[in-house]
Amino acid sequence: MxxxxxxxxxxxxxxxxxxxxxxxxxxxxxxxxxxxxxxxxxxxxxxxxxxxxxxxxxxxxxxxxxxxxxxxxxxxxxxxxxxxxxxxxxxxxxxxxxxxxxxxxxxxxxxxxxxxxxxxxxxxxxxxxxxxxxxxxxxxxxxxxxxxxxxxxxxxxxxxxxxxxxxxxxxxxxxxxxxxxxxxxxxxxxxxxxxxxxxxxxxxxxxxxxxxxxxGTFQEELEEEPCVYGVKKAPKTWNPILINFQHLWLLIKDAWRTNSWLDKLRIWFMPLGWRPEDIKDKYPIDYIDDPKDQVKYDTEASSALHIWSWIQLVMTHLFLILMLINFGEIGFPNLFIYGAFLFIHIYAYSALMDLKKSAVLFEAIKCVGAIYWVLQSGDWFGLNGFWAAGSMVVMAYLLVSMLITMGFAIKELTASNLVAKAGA
Incomplete structure (x- = not known):
């Protein structure tokens, strides 16, 4: 590894x-x-x-x-x-x-x-x-x-x-x-x-x-047929972790809801898109049948939130680089803890990009858990070995991140709700 x-x-x-x-x-x-x-x-x-x-x-x-x-x-x-x-x-x-x-x-x-x-x-x-x-x-x-x-x-x-x-x-x-x-x-x-x-x-x-x-699976790109990108069941989220499990969650729900025990078992291995007959009409799925009907997913986020999201992505890279450089020194099981931190961190800022209230919860879990780790261990996974003040800087970033996320959640979610009500 x-x-x-x-x-x-x-x-x-x-x-x-x-x-x-x-x-x-x-x-x-x-x-x-x-x-x-x-x-x-x-x-x-x-x-x-x-x-x-x-x-x-x-x-x-x-x-x-x-x-x-x-x-x-x-x-x-x-x-x-x-x-x-x-x-x-x-x-x-x-x-x-x-x-x-x-x-x-x-x-x-x-x-x-x-x-x-x-x-x-x-x-x-x-x-x-x-x-x-x-x-x-x-x-x-x-x-x-x-x-x-x-x-x-x-x-x-x-x-x-x-x-x-x-x-x-x-x-x-x-x-x-x-x-x-x-x-x-x-x-x-x-x-x-x-x-x-x-x-x-x-x-x-x-x-x-x-x-x-x-x-028999080759198809040339045709000038008269411009490509429309994505998937037929649009994910409608910026959260990469949620996107990874949306289809699995659909299969789980379909397997639970169908009355046929055979269908509960075979749904996993059937051709893509197959669903049990007794639930297709009862629980319809919104598919894009005509590519011309595609409406690209977006959120009413401010320019400031876009900038903050890029800053969070840069911080993610810095955390990842430390993990890669110090991989052997961190070792297992601490690498699992570090990995969990990165996953929660990504979940938090991508939930904020989606303008979801859960962003604050995951940001709080990330920051409180990470600060506790630094206070208990006295270091941020060996960062002090490269930079004496490294762990203090990490804690300062975590506190600032928590405050800014709360501020964006209050401002952006309020503005989004007002836009939604105006549209209704």
Missing amino acids: EAYAKAVLYIIPVFLLLMAIEVIYGMVVKKNTFRSFDTITGISSGITNSVKDLLGLTLVIIAYSWLYEKMALIEIKSSVLVYLICFICIDFSSYWIHRLRHHINYFWNEHVVHHSSEEFNMACALRQSISSFFGIYSVLLIPAALLGVPPKVIAIVSPIHLFLQFWYHTRHIPKLGFLEYIIVTPSQHRVHHAINPIYLDKNLAAIFCIWDRAF
Whole structure:
């Protein structure tokens, strides 16, 4: 995990730089593809995913190392060849697990957050899941195991394969000529994120588009059919933690409400969108049937709240960087406490972005709990080792954060209620 923490530490500035370039380019060509709160949600989602992975909160059903030991038929001597085969095997398995997530009710819950943005930019690439509880990725790597790809090679190539999927989340790069027949391009991935009927569940490949062309899931981006981004059941929240579990909560409610015991069991493994017959009409769901009817989610937040939300995102990054730098020293179980703090912190400021009263409650839990930790331990997870006054600064920030959040809650919620009453 320490090696993964170092990798995340190094990749963060690269991702932020690429997003900054995309924003600046959009301003220059007068084609902005970013919205303030949507971008904060995307980046915050990436942080929650990184923290979850760092804490190892996914139960691996079958470890790849076990498959390798039991199933390897050959041993590849060439280091170049083994890495090439590994990359192709990972890409092949990525296609199938992606296809599974788009077609099975339960597995969609692991993926819906990635499609939840109603924009398409590099920030939405960071919308990665925290709701994948069971790791089945290794099972789909059986071809790699049969070919004798060592587990250490999988461990090296997997994050590289993931990071290479970042760049094509943009609207600014047009079709790329002959490359459209070889690799996944921005044009192809724009199709993948669209809710237009002709585009749904298409272009599922990660790096090589040959899988889509071979297995019938390829769709070209059409000039006469502009992409409309998002999901058919709009999340209607800026809270990345809530977005991660909305579909799961829907499945739980449907399983509870149906009278059929068979449906209670099979709903989890039925095709995406399937619901028991006895509850569909009784508990209807608001879907976007026609992309032209999409109304993008927004909140009546002041410019000051937008600025404060960005400040909170910067603080989140600073807290995360300390966690990554001091990962080994913090150690378990304290890393779980640190992770819980980051999750509550993100929940609090994203609830405020949604103009929810719960923002004050979660902000209070965050601040009181964190101040208690500093007072009891005398340090903020080793920060004093880097900066003698670090823990005092953290406590000062927590107090200011609590007061400002309460102030925004009073002002913004009051203004929002007045707007709602005027509209009624």
